[in-house]
Amino acid sequence: MKSAYITVVGSMPVKFDLSQARKLGPIIGSSNNNKSVIFDFATVNTELNLQDMLNTEVFQQTNILTPENLYKKYLFFDQLSALPNFPGLKSFDIEQEKCSPQTLSLLLSVYLQKKVIFLLGYDISNPTELTRLKSIILANPDIKFMYICNPPRTYQLDDMPNGYCDTYIKFQELIDREK
Amino acid sequence: MKNNIVYKYSLKLRWPATCRNRSVEILKERPDLIDTMNNFRSKIDNILKIVCRKSFQVDGAHSMTGVRLWFQSGQDAYEFIIRQPEFDWEIVPEISVINNITSQLQTYNIVYTPTGVVID
Numbered sequence: 644m645k646s647a648y649i650t651v652v653g654s655m656p657v658k659f660d661l662s663q664a665r666k667l668g669p670i671i672g673s674s675n676n677n678k679s680v681i682f683d684f685a686t687v688n689t690e691l692n693l694q695d696m697l698n699t700e701v702f703q704q705t706n707i708l709t710p711e712n713l714y715k716k717y718l719f720f721d722q723l724s725a726l727p728n729f730p731g732l733k734s735f736d737i738e739q740e741k742c743s744p745q746t747l748s749l750l751l752s753v754y755l756q757k758k759v760i761f762l763l764g765y766d767i768s769n770p771t772e773l774t775r776l777k778s779i780i781l782a783n784p785d786i787k788f789m790y791i792c793n794p795p796r797t798y799q800l801d802d803m804p805n806g807y808c809d810t811y812i813k814f815q816e817l818i819d820r821e822k
Numbered sequence: 823m824k825n826n827i828v829y830k831y832s833l834k835l836r837w838p839a840t841c842r843n844r845s846v847e848i849l850k851e852r853p854d855l856i857d858t859m860n861n862f863r864s865k866i867d868n869i870l871k872i873v874c875r876k877s878f879q880v881d882g883a884h885s886m887t888g889v890r891l892w893f894q895s896g897q898d899a900y901e902f903i904i905r906q907p908e909f910d911w912e913i914v915p916e917i918s919v920i921n922n923i924t925s926q927l928q929t930y931n932i933v934y935t936p937t938g939v940v941i942d
Contacts, residue, residue: 706922715930715941719896721830724922754923 649757653745653765674744686747829892831899834914
């Protein structure tokens with residue numbers, strides 16, 4: 644059955660069993676930051692990290708997505724695909740080649756049209772990252788963005804009508820309910 | 823459920839010079855050309871069996887320029903391209919790849935350099 648959920652793992656370390664998150668739906672990894680689980684998708688936009696991922700066992704089953712300029716150099720690797728042209732990138736002032744991999748993962752999750760996007764280990768301490776996250780949340784009012792963190796919860800997304808924040812405990816409870 | 827093979831990579835191999843750009847009418851009148859084309863197809867099939875580690879397919883649809891080949895693995899497609907001089911045939915310098923996310927067939931140019939093959 645097609646899942647309504649998708650999980651984006653950002654660039655921060657995550658102290659949570661990510662294989663649990665798979666029970667809810669696909670997981671997107673951001674570059675080679677996390678090698679603890681087999682991701683369904685992973686995004687990367689630097690050559691060094693891409694080479695590392697292509698040579699890492701855990702990414703052999705992962706659909707790795709990269710900007711087209713980098714994709715052309717490694718086209719003959721089966722697990723690699725070019726990132727699609729995300730709508731509205733210019734208005735967000737985002738360049739696929741220069742933004743963070745977690746932003747690419749977020750854009751991919753939106754592109755895959757799931758109803759709820761869980762953000763784990765997503766770095767919002769950087770103001771640019773937070774602004775981009777908020778812009779993407781605002782541009783997609785039909786999607787719920789659930790930022791998962793350790794207590795105390797952040798209030799950074801409280802001004803977003805479709806942006807929520809919850810703890811890993813609540814996230815685990817949701818996984819258990821959905822089993 | 824049946825495990826379907828996805829042929830992600832596609833190349834086109836030109837027909838032998840005598841068979842290119844032939845209309846259907848000419849082909850009907852020239853069984854020798856049809857024989858050459860059929861022999862060419864079986865030769866390709868035999869060589870692909872040697873070169874490829876994963877699945878491949880020789881497209882049955884007729885094209886005036888050549889035969890379309892489908893590869894499950896990019897590594898096989900690369901091997902086929904670089905061993906071109908060994909078999910003395912000519913690949914159309916384009917590679918088509920199915921994007922796993924968009925399911926679109928994207929085509930890139932193959933550029934031959936003294937040190938190998940690059941994609942543009």
